[in-house]
Amino acid sequence: MILGIDLGTTNSAVGVVDSGFPILLADEDGRRITPSAVWLGQDGSIEVGRKALRRRAVDPERVLTSVKRLMGRRWEEVSTESSVSRGVDGLPRILGKRPEEVSAEILKELKRIADWRMGTSITKAVITVPAYFNDGQRAATKRAGELAGLEVVRILNEPTAAALAYGLDKLQEKSRVAVYDLGGGTFDLSILEMQEGVFQVLATHGDTRLGGDDLDAIILAWVAERESLDVAQLSPDALVRLTVESERVKIALAGEEETVFQVPFFDGSRSLEIPVTRGDLETLASPWINRTLRHCRQAMADAGVMPEDLDAVVLVGGSTRMPAVRRAVSGFFGKEPDVSQHPDEAIALGATVQAGVLDGSLRRVVLLDVTPLSLGIETFGGLMNVLIPRNTTIPCKAGEMFTNAADGQRSMKVRVLQGEREMARDNWELGVFEVAFDAAAKGQARVGVQFRIDENGILEVLARDVSTGTDTVVTIGSAAVDVDDEAVGKMVGESVEHAFEDMAERIFTEARMKAEELLPAVRMVLGQGLATPEEKGEIEAAVTEVEEAMANGAANPLKAAVKRLDTATEALAARLVEKAMEEALEKRLGIG
Ligand code: AMP
Numbered sequence: 001m002i003l004g005i006d007l008g009t010t011n012s013a014v015g016v017v018d019s020g021f022p023i024l025l026a027d028e029d030g031r032r033i034t035p036s037a038v039w040l041g042q043d044g045s046i047e048v049g050r051k052a053l054r055r056r057a058v059d060p061e062r063v064l065t066s067v068k069r070l071m072g073r074r075w076e077e078v079s080t081e082s083s084v085s086r087g088v089d090g091l092p093r094i095l096g097k098r099p100e101e102v103s104a105e106i107l108k109e110l111k112r113i114a115d116w117r118m119g120t121s122i123t124k125a126v127i128t129v130p131a132y133f134n135d136g137q138r139a140a141t142k143r144a145g146e147l148a149g150l151e152v153v154r155i156l157n158e159p160t161a162a163a164l165a166y167g168l169d170k171l172q173e174k175s176r177v178a179v180y181d182l183g184g185g186t187f188d189l190s191i192l193e194m195q196e197g198v199f200q201v202l203a204t205h206g207d208t209r210l211g212g213d214d215l216d217a218i219i220l221a222w223v224a225e226r227e228s229l230d231v232a233q234l235s236p237d238a239l240v241r242l243t244v245e246s247e248r249v250k251i252a253l254a255g256e257e258e259t260v261f262q263v264p265f266f267d268g269s270r271s272l273e274i275p276v277t278r279g280d281l282e283t284l285a286s287p288w289i290n291r292t293l294r295h296c297r298q299a300m301a302d303a304g305v306m307p308e309d310l311d312a313v314v315l316v317g318g319s320t321r322m323p324a325v326r327r328a329v330s331g332f333f334g335k336e337p338d339v340s341q342h343p344d345e346a347i348a349l350g351a352t353v354q355a356g357v358l359d360g361s362l363r364r365v366v367l368l369d370v371t372p373l374s375l376g377i378e379t380f381g382g383l384m385n386v387l388i389p390r391n392t393t394i395p396c397k398a399g400e401m402f403t404n405a406a407d408g409q410r411s412m413k414v415r416v417l418q419g420e421r422e423m424a425r426d427n428w429e430l431g432v433f434e435v436a437f438d439a440a441a442k443g444q445a446r447v448g449v450q451f452r453i454d455e456n457g458i459l460e461v462l463a464r465d466v467s468t469g470t471d472t473v474v475t476i477g478s479a480a481v482d483v484d485d486e487a488v489g490k491m492v493g494e495s496v497e498h499a500f501e502d503m504a505e506r507i508f509t510e511a512r513m514k515a516e517e518l519l520p521a522v523r524m525v526l527g528q529g530l531a532t533p534e535e536k537g538e539i540e541a542a543v544t545e546v547e548e549a550m551a552n553g554a555a556n557p558l559k560a561a562v563k564r565l566d567t568a569t570e571a572l573a574a575r576l577v578e579k580a581m582e583e584a585l586e587k588r589l590g591i592g
Contacts (some may be wrong), residue, residue, distance in 0.1 A: 002359040003125040004352030009068040014090040014110035017361040022352040025117045032512035048109040070099035072140030104147035125150045126355040131157040131204040159190035160199045161350030162316045175311040183317035185211040189296045191303040193332030203303035205295045212319040219246040253278045261450025282324045313337040361460035372488045378415040381509040401449035411436040420495030435463040457481035508555035538568045
């Protein structure tokens, strides 16, 4: 099993494919989202997630959040961060720890939740990173995983994960997708293009300091101004409480038109109680949303893509739950965004899909693109004639020409078969139908049979009577690709188990059909008295051998005897043809 992990700036989540479904795993409190917060106690004790956030009121300095911003950075790049110091190796430290060591604590917690939920220790993971992360930042993320006891089998771009969660990998080749990701601390817009089954990031643009937290700060500043509060003078505890209330109001207004900003006794004696409408919030949010749209414009220009070139727009990140954000995005791209997934779970879900594909538990999804078993029709002697071998990539088509087996035959039965066995009866019948044609001598009617499987796995069988051009088309459905793994395993296993006897039966059947064709012809020729005595002796011996082998059901002896008979009659057959041609010529000359 491989875990899918979204290691986010504000929140993280972990998932796994369980019984064929990608699911996110909830902790003991039933929560699938874990805040990316770590409390590093003075005494070395550590707490992660909500428990860490609770420490903010009493020990705000030791509660670390947004560590992702520091991952893989050089000291010079982050020296302005208040919590960051410079280590002896010249690399940034937070409370004496490397950023990846802090991130590792979050990953350990996610691993703990997964191990507990699944009842086993899972040691491999796919972890997502922003598309703009450079090699150093990706390497640091990988190290964080290793420190948490995880082998990081893939670092996946977040917009790609989002596209996977929305099932956009099922789109056509060359499809283009925009992923608008507005989380708690960062914003980015990525343009992806599907090429040969994988997503390429055409362009990504954003701001690592633009997210829902900023809007919380904007709300707080608005409250402070109205109430003539000096934010700089507030105690850390009061500041935390006002910030928490700002976020609550923001989230409440996504569902309601109005709410009250309420913080009782936030500063010893003072309380706040301010009604806020959604309209108020949207006025405050407008410049903030417009900043995201500027990045969208830039990303689109970088990718050389116009809004109408996009096949889908998806929203990711908790802040895209805001109705004003959704409106702005649909206005900008000129199309309604796909909101079918939880915006704060889509990336973890996509990472889980990728993990499932890598560990094989989502094999069916991938295998849907190939035929799990061979497809063919029954031919003379009850043999399986394969038209599309197993493991052929779909869509695909293949065809062959067939003739009638008997004189005066007026129709042909087309039995559509699936399986790996040589004899038709051992395979599964997917369908059967008759193709009618004018009565014809043996081998004279010609019927072309074509199998076609479209991208949805639907098999269509077309049979054409070549003489009239009449087509019979039968749709078989998705049974050609939709076979459960167990049945495929059983069929393949049986074909291996019976390989020798199956092959012997095919050889015998093919030789018997040849013999049945040869014997009457040979008898007729012998009756014409054209054979020399030696030829006659050899032919008769061969005929006896063939008859004996047929009676014994011996495949290889029959094949050899048929060959001997064929050789023994070769010279005679040539003389017969010569004679027939001479006669025909004499006849023509006589007439002429
Ligand atoms: P993420 O980083 O994707 O987990 O997003 C977290 C951000 O989404 C935080 O800033 C939350 O305040 C914000 N958020 C979550 N739900 C809502 C909502 N309903 N309306 C507005 N913002 C929200």
